[in-house]
Amino acid sequence: VGRIDIVEDRLVGIKSREIYEAPGALTLIKAHKELLSVTVEKDLARFAGGVSQRWAELVYDGLWFSPLREALDGFLDVMNQQVSGDIRMNLQGGSSIVTGRRSGQSLYDFNLATYDTGDTFDQSMAKGFIELWGLPTKLAAQRDQANG
Known part of the structure; x- marks a missing residue:
């Protein structure tokens, strides 16, 4: 659970193979996506995927103080206002599997x-x-x- 093995483009254009281990972070990201799926309408959830990707790129590239990162934070703050609840997951054999979801803010x-x-x-x-x-x-x- 939580291992990523990728070839990525570094900021300077060099491709490098990287292996990251972040079981807690990746489990939380998956749980958050599940909560989004039941608490946020479709277009907002789709758009949020691109925003999250761009936010991560800015931070990875060292642009924490970028005005764009700050503006994206504003979008994410508004989007997450209704995102709350519980996600049940099984972690085994290198996989994390969602087995249940519950939210008082659910649109389902x-x-x-x-x-x-x-x-x-x-x-x-x-x-x-x-x-x-x-x-x-x-x-x-x-x-x-x-x-x-």
Whole structure:
């Protein structure tokens, strides 16, 4: 658990093979991503991945006092306001496996997400959404067909 073996680009452009061992940090990162998955809406969570990557690059490159790092901190602070809860994990055989998640801030609603009896989502609403969602792709395909 927590070993990374990578070839990376150093700041000066030289590629180097590095082996890092950070079991605690990588376990916390995985747990945080799981909490994000249940407490933050999709677009915000996707964007946060890129922000986190850029933040790590700035710090790795020694730019802790960069205005960009400070601005990214502001984004991360706002994004994390609702991120709280408990993650249950099994650590064994070099792997960390999430086995459960719980949050009072969760956006997950079993009654909306299930396709079983007792669901509260009106499935008939999907038809209109699917047509609207696919409309730009349909129009592009019609244009491309017409233009050969």
